[in-house]
Amino acid sequence: MNEKEYSEYVQGRAKKSPILKNCAFAFLFGGLICTIGQALNDLYTYFGFEKEISGTLVSITLIFIACLLTGIGVFDNIAKIAGAGTLVPITGFANAVASQAVDTKSEGYIMGVGAKIFTIAGPVILYATLSGAIYGVIYYIITLIGG
Amino acid sequence: MEQGIIKLKREPKIISSYSVVGNKEHSGPLGELFDEYCQDDKFGKDSWEKSESEMQRRALCGAIKKSGLIDTELDVLLAGDLLNQCVGSNYSITNFDIPYLGLYGACSTCAEGLAIGACLYSGGIINSCGVMTSSHYCSSERQFRFPLEYGGQRTPTAQWTATGAGAFILGDEGRIKISEALFGKAIDKGISDVNNMGAAMAPAAIDTIKRYFLQSNHSPEDFDLIITGDLGYEGSEILKDLLLGYGVDIRKNHTDCGLMLFDRERQDVHAGASGCGCSAVVMSADIIPNLEKGVLKDVLFIGTGALMSPMSLYQGGTIPAVAHLVRLRSE
Numbered sequence: 441m442n443e444k445e446y447s448e449y450v451q452g453r454a455k456k457s458p459i460l461k462n463c464a465f466a467f468l469f470g471g472l473i474c475t476i477g478q479a480l481n482d483l484y485t486y487f488g489f490e491k492e493i494s495g496t497l498v499s500i501t502l503i504f505i506a507c508l509l510t511g512i513g514v515f516d517n518i519a520k521i522a523g524a525g526t527l528v529p530i531t532g533f534a535n536a537v538a539s540q541a542v543d544t545k546s547e548g549y550i551m552g553v554g555a556k557i558f559t560i561a562g563p564v565i566l567y568a569t570l571s572g573a574i575y576g577v578i579y580y581i582i583t584l585i586g587g
Numbered sequence: 588m589e590q591g592i593i594k595l596k597r598e599p600k601i602i603s604s605y606s607v608v609g610n611k612e613h614s615g616p617l618g619e620l621f622d623e624y625c626q627d628d629k630f631g632k633d634s635w636e637k638s639e640s641e642m643q644r645r646a647l648c649g650a651i652k653k654s655g656l657i658d659t660e661l662d663v664l665l666a667g668d669l670l671n672q673c674v675g676s677n678y679s680i681t682n683f684d685i686p687y688l689g690l691y692g693a694c695s696t697c698a699e700g701l702a703i704g705a706c707l708y709s710g711g712i713i714n715s716c717g718v719m720t721s722s723h724y725c726s727s728e729r730q731f732r733f734p735l736e737y738g739g740q741r742t743p744t745a746q747w748t749a750t751g752a753g754a755f756i757l758g759d760e761g762r763i764k765i766s767e768a769l770f771g772k773a774i775d776k777g778i779s780d781v782n783n784m785g786a787a788m789a790p791a792a793i794d795t796i797k798r799y800f801l802q803s804n805h806s807p808e809d810f811d812l813i814i815t816g817d818l819g820y821e822g823s824e825i826l827k828d829l830l831l832g833y834g835v836d837i838r839k840n841h842t843d844c845g846l847m848l849f850d851r852e853r854q855d856v857h858a859g860a861s862g863c864g865c866s867a868v869v870m871s872a873d874i875i876p877n878l879e880k881g882v883l884k885d886v887l888f889i890g891t892g893a894l895m896s897p898m899s900l901y902q903g904g905t906i907p908a909v910a911h912l913v914r915l916r917s918e
Binding site: 441443444446447449450453454455456457462510511513515516518519520522523526527532535536538539540542543544546560 | 738
């Protein structure tokens, strides 16, 4: 059996992740987080904050909750079931940063937390900024052409 | 025979063994059999790497105490773990007065250490030695995968790194002897999925087991148990299936340390356990006592290790694996 045949054999027999179940839970948990976000938004608006400020406060609140749940060791237990439901919203990003901070504390605040806090979130930050810049250039060119 | 089975002329005995595990392992099917466990997996230390070293220190202390020897009577200590530069062992052995040889064989370290120790003993170079290895879920997870609190999902073929340390003392006394050893070759069948280590390691186990039965006059039925460590569910199934193609049927008496340590369903560990500590503590807590009691008389133990590093994985590398075999017999 050569490498290719073995690889096909292995992939053919390996049990697949339960995609339907994972999608259903991701939908439910993702939806729940968005509903909480909307409720918070309404709450902040009710307290008289402007629309934009309310949006920012919602993000801050969700990040705070995600970081807190990461810190007390609950987030990963929820995410195990929720999957993309907790990963895709801002909560996933907060968890990626906070979990790394908790983990690297033993190497100190400089070379540990300081240097490694963005190990997981770093690629997202870099390429999100980069694609944002590229999008901006394209948008600028289109507006030039379109008048 | 070249590259053949090493038949030990002077057979070392396993004088004693000692196992130390974490809480999850203690809650598993073998829970009561372990010598020592720690409720919070920290073993009183402030970092997971130090916890792993402390776990090793306790295991070796226990094994030496059980053997009735003192550390200065041991000619050499063969030890290793999964951490970079084997620091788990490097720090734990500073507590002892024993010459030290560091090993890296990933999850095969227990079998590798027993095989090397047995060969040194058989050659008359040493009269006693210690073999020790460990793995810690928390230190391995952060080195090889993600931070502990990272919210991700595992695939069904993923294995759970065991928190445990096992130590063995080899020498002149005891009922269990190591009679044969066969060193494995590094085999790479192109698997690069770190969540399917069983598939990466199975070809190495197949090669070693196939060579053993080809070169010896034995058939699998001659043994009470053929135990691999740690292929988990996926790797074990591949091993049994593909060995059958070579005319070696081990389905009746095969088991795997990775399948014994946890209750796969209840403890949510997917394909089973892995890590150097897994085979070490299962051998120490279950197989060796059964050999001592005479419940088992002739056992083939094949330790399998996946030899990748985090760096090689980032570079898209495949996972080479190795499997070392030792034959344990009780008198």
